[in-house]
Amino acid sequence: xxxxxxxxxxxxxxxxxxxxxxxxxxEAGFRxxxxxxxxxxSEWKSVVTTSGTGLGYDNKYxxxxxxxxMDWLLRDTDNPSSVIAGTKSARDNARLVRTAxxxxxxxxxxxxxxxxxxxxxxxxxxxxxxxxxxLIRKQSALVRGALHGTMLRNDIYDFARIGTxxxxxDNTARIIDxxxxxxxxxxxxxxxxxxNVQWEMILRSVSAHRCFRWLxxxxxxxxxxxxxxxxxxxxxxSLAFCVKQTTENLRYLEQEYETRHPCHDLADKLxxxxxxxxxxxxxxxxxxxxxxxxxxxxxxxGAQIERDFRFIG
Amino acid sequence: MPATLTRTTPYHIQxxxxxxxxxxxxxxxxxxxxxxxxxxxxxxxxxxxASALDQYHEGxxxxxxxxxxxxxxxxxxxxxxxxxxxxxxxxxxxxxxxKAEEAEAFFRRTGITFNVYGQSEAQERLIPxxxxxxxxxxxxxxxxxxxxxQRVRAINAFIWDxxxxxxxxxxxxxxxxxxxxxxAFVPQMMGFTPPGKVYTHIVGTxxxxxxxxxxxVLEDNARTPSGVSYMLENRETMxxxxxxxxxxxxxxxxxxYPKNLRRSLSACAPQACSGKPTVAVLTPGIHNSAYFExxxxxxxxxxxxxxxxxxxxxxxxxxxxxxxxxRVIDVLYRRIDDDFLxxxxxxxxxxxxxxxxxxxxxxxGITIANAPGAGIADDKAIYSYMPEIVEFYTGEKAILKxxxxxxCAEPEALQYVLDHLSDLVVKxxxxxxxxxxxxxxxxxxxxxxxxxxxxxxxxxxxxxQPTLSLSTVPIFVDQGLAPRHVDLRPFVxxxxxxxxxxxxxxxxxxxxxxxxxxxxSQGGGTKDTWVLEx
Numbered sequence: 001x002x003x004x005x006x007x008x009x010x011x012x013x014x015x016x017x018x019x020x021x022x023x024x025x026x027e028a029g030f031r032x033x034x035x036x037x038x039x040x041x042s043e044w045k046s047v048v049t050t051s052g053t054g055l056g057y058d059n060k061y062x063x064x065x066x067x068x069x070m071d072w073l074l075r076d077t078d079n080p081s082s083v084i085a086g087t088k089s090a091r092d093n094a095r096l097v098r099t100a101x102x103x104x105x106x107x108x109x110x111x112x113x114x115x116x117x118x119x120x121x122x123x124x125x126x127x128x129x130x131x132x133x134x135l136i137r138k139q140s141a142l143v144r145g146a147l148h149g150t151m152l153r154n155d156i157y158d159f160a161r162i163g164t165x166x167x168x169x170d171n172t173a174r175i176i177d178x179x180x181x182x183x184x185x186x187x188x189x190x191x192x193x194x195x196n197v198q199w200e201m202i203l204r205s206v207s208a209h210r211c212f213r214w215l216x217x218x219x220x221x222x223x224x225x226x227x228x229x230x231x232x233x234x235x236x237x238s239l240a241f242c243v244k245q246t247t248e249n250l251r252y253l254e255q256e257y258e259t260r261h262p263c264h265d266l267a268d269k270l271x272x273x274x275x276x277x278x279x280x281x282x283x284x285x286x287x288x289x290x291x292x293x294x295x296x297x298x299x300x301x302g303a304q305i306e307r308d309f310r311f312i313g
Numbered sequence: 314m315p316a317t318l319t320r321t322t323p324y325h326i327q328x329x330x331x332x333x334x335x336x337x338x339x340x341x342x343x344x345x346x347x348x349x350x351x352x353x354x355x356x357x358x359x360x361x362x363a364s365a366l367d368q369y370h371e372g373x374x375x376x377x378x379x380x381x382x383x384x385x386x387x388x389x390x391x392x393x394x395x396x397x398x399x400x401x402x403x404x405x406x407x408x409x410x411x412k413a414e415e416a417e418a419f420f421r422r423t424g425i426t427f428n429v430y431g432q433s434e435a436q437e438r439l440i441p442x443x444x445x446x447x448x449x450x451x452x453x454x455x456x457x458x459x460x461x462x463q464r465v466r467a468i469n470a471f472i473w474d475x476x477x478x479x480x481x482x483x484x485x486x487x488x489x490x491x492x493x494x495x496x497a498f499v500p501q502m503m504g505f506t507p508p509g510k511v512y513t514h515i516v517g518t519x520x521x522x523x524x525x526x527x528x529x530v531l532e533d534n535a536r537t538p539s540g541v542s543y544m545l546e547n548r549e550t551m552x553x554x555x556x557x558x559x560x561x562x563x564x565x566x567x568x569x570y571p572k573n574l575r576r577s578l579s580a581c582a583p584q585a586c587s588g589k590p591t592v593a594v595l596t597p598g599i600h601n602s603a604y605f606e607x608x609x610x611x612x613x614x615x616x617x618x619x620x621x622x623x624x625x626x627x628x629x630x631x632x633x634x635x636x637x638x639x640r641v642i643d644v645l646y647r648r649i650d651d652d653f654l655x656x657x658x659x660x661x662x663x664x665x666x667x668x669x670x671x672x673x674x675x676x677x678g679i680t681i682a683n684a685p686g687a688g689i690a691d692d693k694a695i696y697s698y699m700p701e702i703v704e705f706y707t708g709e710k711a712i713l714k715x716x717x718x719x720x721c722a723e724p725e726a727l728q729y730v731l732d733h734l735s736d737l738v739v740k741x742x743x744x745x746x747x748x749x750x751x752x753x754x755x756x757x758x759x760x761x762x763x764x765x766x767x768x769x770x771x772x773x774x775x776x777x778q779p780t781l782s783l784s785t786v787p788i789f790v791d792q793g794l795a796p797r798h799v800d801l802r803p804f805v806x807x808x809x810x811x812x813x814x815x816x817x818x819x820x821x822x823x824x825x826x827x828x829x830x831x832x833x834s835q836g837g838g839t840k841d842t843w844v845l846e847x
Contacts (some may be wrong), residue, residue, distance in 0.1 A: 001636050002636075004622075004634070313634050
């Protein structure tokens with residue numbers, strides 16, 4: 001496979017994942033603002049910060065409001081992580097690697113772009129937001145379904161999956177990072193309404209609020225939530241799950257290409273670090289420090305994968 | 314506050330770096346100037362199909378100005394269209410309308426779109442597709458294909474001669490100056506014979522028709538003809554929409570083209586190739602207007618789709634960067650112009666090509682299709698000598714006629730052209746895509762006056778041809794059926810094993826009433842082209 005093609009697949013799925021996560025984050029923020037109107041501005045601000053686009057936002061706007069943030073995250077092409085920009089980049093990369101995709105995957109991603117382009121042609125009102133976000137989620141589910149249902153399990157699939165999980169790990173880590181202080185055991189007055197709302201916001205932005213209830217109904221504490229998001233391998237958006245998946249797909253590549261690269265060592269190291277830690281040592285060490293380190297290591301892993309598989313010349 | 318880490322650089326920014334633009338010409342190369350778009354027409358008869366046909370018959374018998382391929386002036390249906398005519402009469406217009414919508418949705422979904430040069434990149438457009446097929450009889454096609462075969466062989470012999478012994482110049486059959494001062498002439502090709510002695514691996518010969526048996530070659534397109542993906546997708550669309558039509562009427566298939574293309578290119582593998590040749594398609598990138606076609610052909614052939622920055626010279630061969638290291642390519646079907654192929658040999662600013670590929674080529678390390686310098690046969694001044702060229706190399710009279718051509722470089726011809734500008738079509742000798750030409754009968758006085766100045770300043774840059782009354786074929790319009798002018802681009806493959814011509818080709822149709830310009834860049838559409846079985 002061409003290095004460029006591997007890179008196109010990897011980024012196509014990073015962007016798909018990113019725009020889906022942006023939509024999910026916006027949904028959580030929207031609920032938060034509805035239920036806690038008193039401090040809406042700072043909640044919207046933390047939504048933008050979590051998306052990693054605070055700098056660009058501040059260059060453009062002076063304040064935070066639902067209308068502005070919705071537009072920034074959904075429709076603004078100046079924001080490379082907006083839903084529309086991510087969808088467009090995913091589709092551009094899909095065009096680049098079209099010969100590596102099944103017709104169904106290509107059509108799904110092309111249809112995703114056409115649908116969202118039309119959907120987001122005009123500003124979205126708060127009335128239309130739930131339906132808009134639902135359609136965005138549905139469209140990305142169609143792409144994912146086409147991928148799982150029709151693609152060969154070979155290196156093409158591996159690069160698509162690696163892109164997905166490197167991006168997803170980054171996303172979950174960012175959410176934890178922005179809200180880490182609400183997860184610190186010291187800060188939590190257990191069961192206070194403030195914490196409940198914040199925790200729900202975090203869980204919702206990774207679509208895990210129901211899963212959490214299934215698993216830990218008894219134990220709604222900061223520690224349990226942090227543990228869930230970082231270490232629980234059953235949760236498809238936890239850091240441990242994402243690293244496990246990335247490592248697994250990298251291992252398939254190692255077998256298929258009969259070559260071990262530095263990125264394999266990096267991934268193993270990242271997995272080992274998660275394995276040796278537990279939530280108590282994380283709190284001792286500092287949750288914020290741990291997450292910042294993780295984001296950095298995960299980015300370094302992504303960069304190493306790009307080098308090892310010659311995405312660019 | 315936390316989360317100060319910025320996000321990783323997205324790949325599309327890297328893509329943009331690679332596709333950084335260096336000149337106007339490079340933009341044209343990247344975006345392509347061959348095929349552009351307008352919206353798919355919402356065709357569709359609001360009257361019944363039978364009465365639409367009746368009206369069409371009536372129009373053809375009372376005021377046809379050109380030869381119509383379906384209806385004769387006496388109102389009778391020409392033989393190739395008889396079966397289609399019978400089928401069409403029985404159709405329900407509502408069903409046809411929904412079929413047309415299906416076709417449009419199909420094209421959009423599969424992404425058969427073109428970027429339009431000068432428009433924002435979000436604007437990918439569809440080339441309009443008309444549902445009425447253009448039909449040729451077996452006999453008509455046999456004659457056409459014999460003529461094309463003869464012409465393409467002569468062109469390859471001519472190009473070899475020009476870059477080697479130049480006997481045709483020595484024999485005084487065409488003037489030396491025409492070659493020596495020609496932009497399409499590539500001196501680096503002198504004394505070199507490409508693998509299999511093939512220069513034009515892929516040719517798109519543009520044919521126009523003015524009467525029952527009157528076919529003319531308008532252009533030879535020996536460089537990188539585009540449009541073959543439309544030929545294939547148009548047929549695919551028709552098969553999906555009207556399967557019953559194909560069971561009633563026996564139409565020669567076109568679907569073997571990608572297989573034949575691969576076979577034909579493989580047969581031209583270079584000396585250095587051992588084993589099964591590796592074929593790749595070289596594209597300027599996703600912003601080129603014909604990118605869809607490039608990826609389509611790579612996909613259908615099972616070849617890699619590469620860009621210049623995927624390639625480099627490794628141990629005297631051209632190799633592509635793969636996830637497992639560099640892998641050698643034997644045959645490169647390039648869809649970029651000569652000028653951009655190798656910054657070391659041609660345009661030094663080009664980022665689309667491969668530095669050093671010409672040296673590898675000359676040393677037998679790779680086959681480039683079509684060969685650099687093959688464009689010499691595309692020159693419109695050379696075109697005017699094509700009957701002589703065919704005779705010189707084949708010893709036979711040319712089967713296909715040339716359009717009468719006035720070479721403005723010659724003083725007498727120039728005077729004639731200046732005296733008759735409002736009746737003639739004047740073209741740049743190196744032009745393509747319908748740009749930089751004057752269509753006298755359709756031009757305003759000012760346009761003619763402007764063009765006159767250009768012509769007087771550089772007469773050698775132009776040729777002129779009479780305005781041909783191109784044949785018409787019906788298309789769907791709001792009122793029913795209406796005649797529109799068409800041309801035909803058959804696709805021809807050349808290898809040491811022979812010449813292979815796909816039956817039919819791409820029919821381009823001028824959608825505007827009375828218009829003779831069929832280029833999609835100028836509002837043309839396409840039709841499926843049928844060659845009937847014997």
